[in-house]
Amino acid sequence: MRFQPVRYSLLAVAGLALLTACPAEKPAETATASQPGATKAVPTPAFNADSAYAYTARQVAFGPRVPNKPAHVACGNYLVAKLKSFGLSVREQPFQAMTFDGTQISGRNIVAQYQPTAARRVAIFAHWDTRPFADADKVHKNAPMDGASDGASAVAVALEIARSLSQRADSLAPNVGVDIILFDAEDWGYEADTQTDKKNQLPEGSDSWCLGSQYWAKHLLPAGYKAEYGILLDMVGAKNGRFTREGTSLQNARSVVDKIWNTAAKIGYSDYFLFTDTGAILDDHVYTNQAGVPTVDIYDHPPYGSDYFPAYHHATTDNMSIIDRKTMKAVGQTVLQVLYQE
Numbered sequence: 001m002r003f004q005p006v007r008y009s010l011l012a013v014a015g016l017a018l019l020t021a022c023p024a025e026k027p028a029e030t031a032t033a034s035q036p037g038a039t040k041a042v043p044t045p046a047f048n049a050d051s052a053y054a055y056t057a058r059q060v061a062f063g064p065r066v067p068n069k070p071a072h073v074a075c076g077n078y079l080v081a082k083l084k085s086f087g088l089s090v091r092e093q094p095f096q097a098m099t100f101d102g103t104q105i106s107g108r109n110i111v112a113q114y115q116p117t118a119a120r121r122v123a124i125f126a127h128w129d130t131r132p133f134a135d136a137d138k139v140h141k142n143a144p145m146d147g148a149s150d151g152a153s154a155v156a157v158a159l160e161i162a163r164s165l166s167q168r169a170d171s172l173a174p175n176v177g178v179d180i181i182l183f184d185a186e187d188w189g190y191e192a193d194t195q196t197d198k199k200n201q202l203p204e205g206s207d208s209w210c211l212g213s214q215y216w217a218k219h220l221l222p223a224g225y226k227a228e229y230g231i232l233l234d235m236v237g238a239k240n241g242r243f244t245r246e247g248t249s250l251q252n253a254r255s256v257v258d259k260i261w262n263t264a265a266k267i268g269y270s271d272y273f274l275f276t277d278t279g280a281i282l283d284d285h286v287y288t289n290q291a292g293v294p295t296v297d298i299y300d301h302p303p304y305g306s307d308y309f310p311a312y313h314h315a316t317t318d319n320m321s322i323i324d325r326k327t328m329k330a331v332g333q334t335v336l337q338v339l340y341q342e
Helices: 049-061 070-085 148-166 211-218 247-266 284-290 325-340
Strands: 029-033 042-045 089-098 104-114 121-127 177-183 229-234 243-246 273-278 295-299
Touching: 042 325, 049 070, 049 148, 049 325, 070 089, 070 104, 070 148, 089 211, 104 148, 104 211, 121 148, 121 211, 121 284, 148 177, 148 229, 148 325, 177 211, 211 284, 229 247, 229 284, 229 325, 243 247, 243 295, 247 273, 247 284, 247 295, 247 325, 284 295
Parallel strands: 121 177, 121 229, 229 295, 243 273
Antiparallel strands: 029 042, 089 104, 104 177
16 A cells, blocks of 8 residues: 655554644533542543634634744743643743754743642643644645644643543542643654755754654653653544554554543444554654653544545645534543543
8 A cells, every 4th residue: 555644754663554712610421431440430521622622723823833933932821821720730841953944943842730649640642833834735835824633623632631630529530640741843844745845954864853752752851751651632623533543553552542442432433533553653652652651643544545644734724614523522532531441
């Protein structure tokens, strides 16, 4: 099979083909989550897709979140303030990085912890920056892009999960602490297929993508960070979103893949979470796995045809017009259910 990715390089995987307003009311409850060995069984809160949609729109309203730009700084400040408003312990991790085109950028990873003293931990990862150019756009090549699904929707789902957790009494908390880790500068990478007019100025062997997660993996925050597993959210807000079982996820966190996809099927979201295994992509989970956190990547993958990413990927069409509350509900409710069945 021939894959045609437009954003990431494919990685070899052993045994696989290579491939602001939000509601203030307390969320409703869904079915009780329990698992053998758990110390308690508590009802899982309902994921509020309206709230997640509003968080997506709020990020997009800042404008393209490109490092070194005022909109990027403003959105980062908003995310930090919003996570603090939920009562989470929040730390910022500033860093400097060089992009493939020789631009020196100032980045900022954001780490927020729910129940920071809990021994057992699960990480939810996402990236909050946008790509500086819509190089895959057939009409407006290299124009600024909103990154509504690619970035904002994933952060929005993470924010809504954090809000939901913050409204729970301690007696109704899940059995794990939850870390929301938002990476910066994920999307300023070199794509040979669409950027033939540019040159990658980074040293041979360097990865021009995922600059924030690369930095975090080398400078763990919190220091010595450990989690039982991680869930990377990326492009989880578009209408008719579909999520396949990605190669690096299967290689490094097969049991977590099974847990997520089986949970989705159990609560009625198998139309979104497909039991289809697909090749590996280069995304932030490559580096979180290297850092010792077995991580699964949930990202929108076209279920048919040879395209590896949706048509809106790195195009100006990635705007609020494609965002669907149903897709965010499927992802957010599944992740919440996974957390509460620990």
